[in-house]
Amino acid sequence: MLTYTIRRLILAVPTLLFIALVIFLLLELAPGDPMAEMPLTIPPEVKEKMREALGLGQPWYVRFYLWLYQFFIVEPQYWIDGLFGTNFADGAQRIISFQSRSPVFNTIAERIPQTLWVVGMSYVVGVIIALPIGIISAVRQYSWFDNFGTFISMVGFSVPTFFTGVLLIVIFSVNLGWFPSIYDTTLKVNDWPSFVKQLKQMAMPVFVLALYNAAQISRFMRASMLDNLGQDYVRTARAKGMTEKVVVLKHVLRNSLIPVVTVIALGVPQVFGGAIITEQVFKVNGLGQLLIIAIHGNDVPMVLTLTFIFAVLIVVFNLIADILYGVLDPRIRYD
Amino acid sequence: MHDGGRPVLEVQGLKTVFRVRGGEIHAVNDVSFDLKPGELLGVVGESGSGKSVTMMSLLGLLPSPPAEVRDGKVLLDGQDLLKTDEDTLRDIRGGKVGFIFQDPMTSLNPVFTVGYQIMEPLRKHMGMDKKAAKARAVELLELVGIPGAAQRLSDYPHQFSGGMRQRVMIAIALACDPKVLIADEPTTALDVTIQAQIIELMKELRQKLGMAVIWITHDLGVIAGIADRVMVMYGGQVVEHAPVRELFGNPQHPYTKALLKTVPSVRGERVRRLTIIEGQPPILGAPPSACPFRDRCGSAVDECARRNPSRTAIGKGHDVACVLVEQKEAAHA
Ligand SMILES: Nc1ncnc2c1ncn2[C@@H]1O[C@H](COP(=O)(O)OP(=O)(O)OP(=O)(O)O)[C@@H](O)[C@H]1O
Ligand code: SF4
Ligand SMILES: [Mg+2]
Numbered sequence: 001m002l003t004y005t006i007r008r009l010i011l012a013v014p015t016l017l018f019i020a021l022v023i024f025l026l027l028e029l030a031p032g033d034p035m036a037e038m039p040l041t042i043p044p045e046v047k048e049k050m051r052e053a054l055g056l057g058q059p060w061y062v063r064f065y066l067w068l069y070q071f072f073i074v075e076p077q078y079w080i081d082g083l084f085g086t087n088f089a090d091g092a093q094r095i096i097s098f099q100s101r102s103p104v105f106n107t108i109a110e111r112i113p114q115t116l117w118v119v120g121m122s123y124v125v126g127v128i129i130a131l132p133i134g135i136i137s138a139v140r141q142y143s144w145f146d147n148f149g150t151f152i153s154m155v156g157f158s159v160p161t162f163f164t165g166v167l168l169i170v171i172f173s174v175n176l177g178w179f180p181s182i183y184d185t186t187l188k189v190n191d192w193p194s195f196v197k198q199l200k201q202m203a204m205p206v207f208v209l210a211l212y213n214a215a216q217i218s219r220f221m222r223a224s225m226l227d228n229l230g231q232d233y234v235r236t237a238r239a240k241g242m243t244e245k246v247v248v249l250k251h252v253l254r255n256s257l258i259p260v261v262t263v264i265a266l267g268v269p270q271v272f273g274g275a276i277i278t279e280q281v282f283k284v285n286g287l288g289q290l291l292i293i294a295i296h297g298n299d300v301p302m303v304l305t306l307t308f309i310f311a312v313l314i315v316v317f318n319l320i321a322d323i324l325y326g327v328l329d330p331r332i333r334y335d
Numbered sequence: 336m337h338d339g340g341r342p343v344l345e346v347q348g349l350k351t352v353f354r355v356r357g358g359e360i361h362a363v364n365d366v367s368f369d370l371k372p373g374e375l376l377g378v379v380g381e382s383g384s385g386k387s388v389t390m391m392s393l394l395g396l397l398p399s400p401p402a403e404v405r406d407g408k409v410l411l412d413g414q415d416l417l418k419t420d421e422d423t424l425r426d427i428r429g430g431k432v433g434f435i436f437q438d439p440m441t442s443l444n445p446v447f448t449v450g451y452q453i454m455e456p457l458r459k460h461m462g463m464d465k466k467a468a469k470a471r472a473v474e475l476l477e478l479v480g481i482p483g484a485a486q487r488l489s490d491y492p493h494q495f496s497g498g499m500r501q502r503v504m505i506a507i508a509l510a511c512d513p514k515v516l517i518a519d520e521p522t523t524a525l526d527v528t529i530q531a532q533i534i535e536l537m538k539e540l541r542q543k544l545g546m547a548v549i550w551i552t553h554d555l556g557v558i559a560g561i562a563d564r565v566m567v568m569y570g571g572q573v574v575e576h577a578p579v580r581e582l583f584g585n586p587q588h589p590y591t592k593a594l595l596k597t598v599p600s601v602r603g604e605r606v607r608r609l610t611i612i613e614g615q616p617p618i619l620g621a622p623p624s625a626c627p628f629r630d631r632c633g634s635a636v637d638e639c640a641r642r643n644p645s646r647t648a649i650g651k652g653h654d655v656a657c658v659l660v661e662q663k664e665a666a667h668a
Contacts, residue, residue: 232441238396239436240456240507241429254446330491331445 001326004334005319012315017068019311020304024064027300067304070095075105098299107290108306114185115272115286117198118279122206123271126213127264133214134221134260138229139248149218156215161208165281168204179204183284205282209275213267220263224256231255258328265321269313342369342410343514343547344393349407350622351385351392351571354400361619362388364571366407367646370515375541375548377562377579379555379594383616385571386551390517394432395424411515429456433508433546437520439500443492449476449503450488453510460511475506478543480536498529502536509544519551534561555594559583564652567591570617570627573646577653587655589632626658634659 042050051057058066070093077089094103137146173181180201189198228234229252237251276288287306294302326332351363363385370376378386391397392404393416409416411431416424428434436442443452453475454468463471469488476484479502492500501521508516518537522530538561541548552558558565558579565582567575567590575588586592617627626632629639638658646654647661 232436232438233444235396236434236436236442236504236507237444237455239394239428239434241425241427241459242455243425251444251447255444258446329446331493 001323001334004326005323008319008322012319016308016312016315019315020068020308021064023304023307023311024060024067027304028060067095067301071305071308078103078105095301095305097294097302099294099297099302104302104305107302108287108309111285111287111290114183114284115279115288118183118202118205118282118284119209119271119275119286119288121202122209122275123213123267125206125210127217129210130214130217131221131260134218135225135248135253135256137218137222138225138256141226146222149222152211153215153219156211161212161275161278162281164211165205165208165278168208169281172204181282183282185285205275205278205284208281209278212275217260217264217267221256221260224259225252228252228255258325261328262321262325265317265324268317268320269310272313273310340372342371343412344370345408345410346389346393347408347410349389349392349409350405351388351397352403352405354403358620361622362571363392364619364622366568366571366573368566368573368576370547370549372514372547373541373545374563375550375561377558377565378549378551378568379553379558379565380568381553381616383618384568386568387519388571389568390519390549390551393517394428395421396428396434426460429507429513430460430511431513432515432517433511433513435501435504435508435516435518435521438524439497439504440524442504443500445492448489448491449495450490452492453488453503453507456507456510471510472506475510476503478509478540479503479506481506496529497525498532501525501529501533505533505536505540509540509546512544513546515547515549517549517551520553521550522557523553530557537561555583567594570619570623572623572627572643572656574628574657575653575655576646577650581650581653585650585653587649587653587660588657589634589659590628626656 056063074089074092074094077092078094081087081089095105096102097104097107100107133149137149140146169181172178178200183201183205184197187194187198187201189195229248234247234252237247242251272287273291276292278284279286279288280292291303291306293299294306322334326334346369347367349363349366350361353360353362366385366389368376378389380386388397388402392402393409395404395416397404404417407417411427416427443449450469450472453472454463454465457463457468457471458465461468461471472488473484476487481487481499481502487495492503495503505521508518521537522533525533534557537548537550550558550562562579564578565576566573567582567588569590575582575586575591577585582591583595586595617623617630619627623643625641626635626639626644629635632639636658642658644656644658644661646656647664648654649660649664
């Protein structure tokens, strides 16, 4: 297992470099100019200077190399310096956003908490409610519970989140006034009332996203349970005199969770990608929203860095999913 | 060893139906039989004749819905299993009555160790602690002839070959010293040589442990070698029932005769499914009002379509459900 993991990690390096190159070239080829929003009154020579300052004067491969160097060497150095008070970075040039002129990683670090709180929480909540719903729906297939669950999950993934989001805002914020309609990023949780406030402002976006996540995962759990409930070993367990509880929650569940856990792991990178639309609707300024703004502003370093981070997460969680599969299923051997 | 004594198991008038869309399937129709202590009862019949459903009905192992055991009595040591509660039934399953199923590749849970799966019934039915259960599990694996038993407890099913897995299944079924062992085509999924080994093992275990066995199979050749009595099923009912020698020497039901013709001539030849008789077995939408075999029977007469013949005794322990046999018996009397 360890050798397998190491081999996969080593293999991931060329993959990721290639992905980085593709993203870079795509952004390079895309029309758009970071200077586009500069006032027209700025003389061309000054504009040219500004271009140079942004590093746009050099050929693309130099810039690509520079970005790679900054991403893999300089930024980690700054990170370590920040943690331990060392001075590895020694004032080296960081990846700078075209828009804010500040290091992109600073902006990302500011945005991550919102994304993790809202989107991450919704994923956790979604998984926690999806698993029991999936299990019960399968055990009581075609019961009213199952039919109701089917209906809710249909709603969950066929009605877009911008619709459910706006609907909730209209009902619970505008009409009932229970929850704020805009997420206040500046809120600091340091006592009970502020914690309640945080919960309140998280409630609706978390609910919208959790519904969406739970819809998919519960269907998956249900299908996997049904698949296993029909297996011969279930009959064996019953013939051994095991109670239904043991049969379902031990024999069947243990098998059914294998693919579900994999799917859950594969879904984690999406959390970091943020839920772009939901973040827009509720004005949560997380990573998703950051990406949108960066794209609008032709902020190539920001877009490149964010997209690449998502790519890394996807590759990493793919590996984690595979490893989990091997851990959970004794039939899988990776050597 | 196996005549005298009260039967351990007595089944009377068992009826099982499946409620399906657009009606019912009458899978078991008025099946009666008994099983004496230490005896081996062979059950033969082609696919769909209701063998498995009959045995699963005894202990409430059929999914309900769609299955419904509609009528009958299942007396195990005098206790009617169709009238007991689920808890009592669970204690009997894997306790007094052990099961072995056809496909050892899928009958074991792939994600639990073999040791765990053997210890499960021991802990539940015998109240053993972990240590005692483990010791007993090793004993059981040795009993069914798995080399290096102690080390193999922590292995997973996929680390065993098909034959070895079936041995594990047998160990599980025997774990709590059952009085009755129900083996539903235990060798059908195995290679011929492995099949012979498992049959040998079962013979040996029966000598040693003395439990009564119900052995379901397609293979009359197997039955001839191990059964004391044989019950032939067709269309969810028992069409002929006799001691093994009598059945092979003096078959009376046209279906049994046809079956005997299809027995593979060379012993040990790969089992052929009994489909050499022309036509398909019936799927009954209603309790049969005629002989279920009449469409495929070479000797059918008019009366066969008018009523369903009941089992008529024609000799010691030999009975047949066929209009022709009834008529012959009536003529004799
Ligand atoms: N779950 C079910 N739903 C509906 N009908 C069923 C179900 N299970 C079995 N049956 C019906 O019961 C009849 C008897 O099936 P059974 O499995 O007992 O046959 P069998 O004699 O064991 O055959 P085989 O040799 O193939 O195992 C079949 O005709 C089938 O149509
Ligand atoms: S009752 Fe008639 S149809 Fe049925 S087996 Fe006897 S002869 Fe054939
Ligand atoms: Mg069967």
